[in-house]
Amino acid sequence: MLPLKSNRKGLNMKLSWLVICAGTLFLNPVTADCNITSQTVTCEDSGKNLSNIPTNLFQNVTKLSLKNNKISLKDSDKKILRHFINLTELYMNENVITVLYNNSFCSLTKLLILDISNNRISTVHNAAFAGLNQLAMLNLSYNRITQLDSDVFTSLKSLTVLNLQYNSLKSFHMKPPLKLIKIILAGNPWNCSCDLLDLQIGLTASNMTMENENSTTCTFPNTQKKFSVKTAANQPADCKIEEASLENTVTSISATELKSSALLTALTPNNVTGNNGTHTEFPLLGKSWTFLVGVLGFVLSTTLLIFTAVKCPTWYHYLISYSHHRLEENDLEMSEQEFSADMSSLPTVSGTNNEDPIVTFEKIHAFVPEEDGFIEDKYIDSYITEES
DSSP, X not given: OHHHHHHHHHHHHHHHHHHHHHHHHHHOHHHHTSEEOSSEEEOOSOSSOOSSOOSSSOTTOSEEEOOSSOOOOOHHXXXXXXXXXXXXXXXXXXXXXXXXXXXXXXXXTTOOEEEOOSSOOOEEOTTTTTTOTTOOEEEOOSSOOOOOOTTTTTTOTTOOEEEOOSSOOSOOOOOTTOOOSEEEOTTSOEEOSGGGHHHHHHHHHSSOXXXXXXXXXXXXXXXXXXXXXXXXXXXXXXXXXXXXXXXXXXXXXXXXXXXXXXXXXXXXXXXXXXXXXXXXXXEEOOHHHHHHHHHHHHHHHXXXXXXXXXXHHHHHHHHHHTOOOOOOHHHHHHHHHHHHHHHHHXXXXXXXXXXXXXXHHHHHGGGSOSOSSOOOOHHHHHHHHHHO
């Protein structure tokens, strides 16, 4: 009887566990597809093809694997990741991520390993890895990255392993703060020009090793095709000369463009005809010539105005002195009548003859200032003398 009771008790316990598991599956179907332990959550190869990071995962785990899903790392996913403050390993490879925006993993300050390979990443923002101060290994392989700014990895001061193989990179600039021990660059269409010089210097001057060195070869130019990226013939002196010549070329091109813009089209084809009767095209004057002519006209007009202001009093007196004209006979008779009327109005002195008023007139006018605003015309005086 005792074995039978013990068997029934064990069966009841199993049934209770089955009920608990069934309830868990019913209430939480997402986590049912994840392998959950005290320190690890693995939601890979579940067949569910998760499009979002589950919200009800244990947030005190140190390892989170979301491999082989359809997660695109939207804003909602980034908010969920911020709660995993104890996370040291994050695997999001084989998903559908296309862009790594700024501060995508900013709260994961304890993260050591980040694997986001085998996605569709084409753009990586400068601050995408901000906050990952402890990150040691970063895997960005098998993506579609065409360009990486040199500031992308400056915040990763603890980074030792960087995997960039099988992207679309043609050049890669390394800044001194990077203390890499191993770098993987195979499978990219590298352009072994001066743009790759700092990478070559970093590979030769440090203890960093390049994995698959023999298969990491140049694609451009054709003269260095299939040569190793590390040993491609790029000398610092040649690159400095090339850079200086490029600057001179840019300067000369700018000067040429400035001159050509000043001489665009001088005449239209309809106004000029060649010797053979065909229209000859000439460049018209550009806006620079218009501006130059305007400046010259302004300077000349200003100079002329200043000169006129200085010489105007002299010219005024010169013109006034020749403004008189010969009096006609009628005008002369009228002036004599007015003059005699003025003389009759003057006071007379007894004991004098008829000429006394004239003498008195001359005496009166003797006290008038010499410059009275009128100019004496000797022609009138001589004319009056002859008539008298």
